[in-house]
Amino acid sequence: MSDFAKLKDAMSDLSGKTALVTGAARGQGAVEAELLATAGASVLICDVLVDEGEALATRLAAEGRDVKFLKLDVTSEAGWLEALALIRDWTGRLDILVNNAGIINRKTITDMSVDEWKKVVEVNATGAFIGVKLAAPLMAETGGGSIVNISSNSAFSGHYDPAYTASKWAIRGLTRTAAMEFAEDGIRVNAICPGLIVTDLNRNSPHLGPMIGMTPMSRAGEADEVAQLVLFLASDASAFITGEDFVIDGGFTAGAGYRRVAKETGIL
Numbered sequence: 054m055s056d057f058a059k060l061k062d063a064m065s066d067l068s069g070k071t072a073l074v075t076g077a078a079r080g081q082g083a084v085e086a087e088l089l090a091t092a093g094a095s096v097l098i099c100d101v102l103v104d105e106g107e108a109l110a111t112r113l114a115a116e117g118r119d120v121k122f123l124k125l126d127v128t129s130e131a132g133w134l135e136a137l138a139l140i141r142d143w144t145g146r147l148d149i150l151v152n153n154a155g156i157i158n159r160k161t162i163t164d165m166s167v168d169e170w171k172k173v174v175e176v177n178a179t180g181a182f183i184g185v186k187l188a189a190p191l192m193a194e195t196g197g198g199s200i201v202n203i204s205s206n207s208a209f210s211g212h213y214d215p216a217y218t219a220s221k222w223a224i225r226g227l228t229r230t231a232a233m234e235f236a237e238d239g240i241r242v243n244a245i246c247p248g249l250i251v252t253d254l255n256r257n258s259p260h261l262g263p264m265i266g267m268t269p270m271s272r273a274g275e276a277d278e279v280a281q282l283v284l285f286l287a288s289d290a291s292a293f294i295t296g297e298d299f300v301i302d303g304g305f306t307a308g309a310g311y312r313r314v315a316k317e318t319g320i321l
Contacts, residue, residue: 064290068093070198071144072287073136075099075127075184076154078106080252081203084276085151085283090118092284095144099125099136100154127154127180133187140191147191148198149287152181152224155203157217170216177220178227185231189240197239199287202228203279206248206302221246225298232296241295243286248302250274269304269312 072089076082078100090096090113100106103124110122123139125132140147155177158169181202192198207214208221228244235242249264251273265273282301285291300306315321 063292064285064288066093067149067284067288070148070287071095071097071140071146072149072151073097073099073140073147073184073188074151074153075125075180077151078102078109078122080254081247081250081276081279082151082153083109085153085280086120087113087118088277088280088284089149089151089287090120092288094149094287095119096121097136097140097143098122099127101126127152127184128175130183130187133183137187137191146195147188148195150184150188150192150198150200151283151287152184152200152202154180155217155220157214159214159217161213162215165215173216174220174223177217178223181224182227185227185242189231189235189238192240193235193238197241199291200231200240200242201283201286202242202244204228204244204246204298206246206300206306208246208298209300209306228298229296236295241286241291243291243294243296244298245279245282245286246298246300246302246306247279248274248300248305250276250279252276264305267305267309267313268302269307269309272303274301274303 067089072094074082074086074096077086077098086096086098098106098110098120106122110120113120123136125136156173158173185200202224204224205221207218208225212218225244228242232242279301282299
């Protein structure tokens with residue numbers, strides 16, 4: 054087999070690997086879980102949305118995918134321990150963790166209560182921390198693996214969602230710290246930072262038009278585009294990549310504001 058063929062296989066074949074995806078019952082997480090399962094991984098679909106999570110698992114299992122669903126509140130250490138115990142009994146190994154679960158509360162600092170702040174940070178940042186902390190030892194037992202934390206391009210700027218923005222900045226810091234701590238265990242840790250991604254949850258949102266207007270590529274992203282990046286980082290094709298942020302936002306973070314000025318002043 055040629056080196057190119059080996060690379061192609063590494064990017065698309067997750068046979069023998071086990072993945073856990075949080076926030077995977079619908080939206081972007083569901084697409085990520087389905088793609089990993091389609092690539093051959095055994096996938097534990099985790100979410101607090103039981104009906105939708107079970108429906109997804111049932112559909113994928115009917116298509117011949119090796120999947121299970123488990124209700125998981127990512128802020129619960131006991132819940133994480135249950136999920137990892139299930140994986141140990143099921144396949145005996147964990148190779149891929151995708152910390153996708155997240156919530157948002159579109160309020161300004163002035164309007165947001167302390168309890169509202171804590172809830173967002175607990176789910177988005179603390180949930181990922183618990184997952185990394187508890188999953189890493191199981192990964193290390195079989196030689197390592199890949200942790201993919203879903204952050205946001207909001208983690209590169211100030212955004213009018215203070216708790217969400219702060220939590221996504223925290224994900225970037227957690228990612229780099231974990232990458233250093235677990236490198237000798239063969240565990241890679243990277244962050245994906247999506248911009249505007251269209252799912253059924255936001256397809257009719259009023260902010261889509263203005264955001265697309267600011268995006269250099271003049272469109273929103275799709276969940277499957279993020280999932281392809283998850284697949285790459287989960288696979289052995291990215292074996293020398295750790296501690297990095299991968300922005301996928303159509304060029305928004307690269308300089309959307311400057312581009313708008315250039316357009317309005319005739320430079321572009």
